[in-house]
Amino acid sequence: MGEHDEDGPWSAWERHAQWWQDGYTDGADPEYEELILPLACEWLADRRRALDIGTGEGQLARALLGAGVGQVTG
Numbered sequence: 115m116g117e118h119d120e121d122g123p124w125s126a127w128e129r130h131a132q133w134w135q136d137g138y139t140d141g142a143d144p145e146y147e148e149l150i151l152p153l154a155c156e157w158l159a160d161r162r163r164a165l166d167i168g169t170g171e172g173q174l175a176r177a178l179l180g181a182g183v184g185q186v187t188g
Contacts, residue, residue, distance in 0.1 A: 146173070147173075150174075151173065151174060151177045154174055154177065154178065155177050155178060155180075155181035156181075158178055158181070158183055159178075159181040159182050159183065160182075161183050161184075162183070162184045162185065163183070163184060163185045163186070163187075164178050164183045164185075164186045164187070165186075165187050165188075166178070166186060166187065166188040169188030172188050174188075175187075175188035
């Protein structure tokens, strides 16, 4: 059984992820993009490594890489 099969480990995400993608990615959540991401980048910009637990779409991981964090794992 592959990871994206109907009953595979990703099946629940694949069935229910659209609401998250519609509501919280690609600029759809201004508070997250305007407040949370810049604050996280400010606090972590001088770090060599960061771990983004529950990375979801990877917005924070991408922002941290753009802020100069050397290695980000999401």
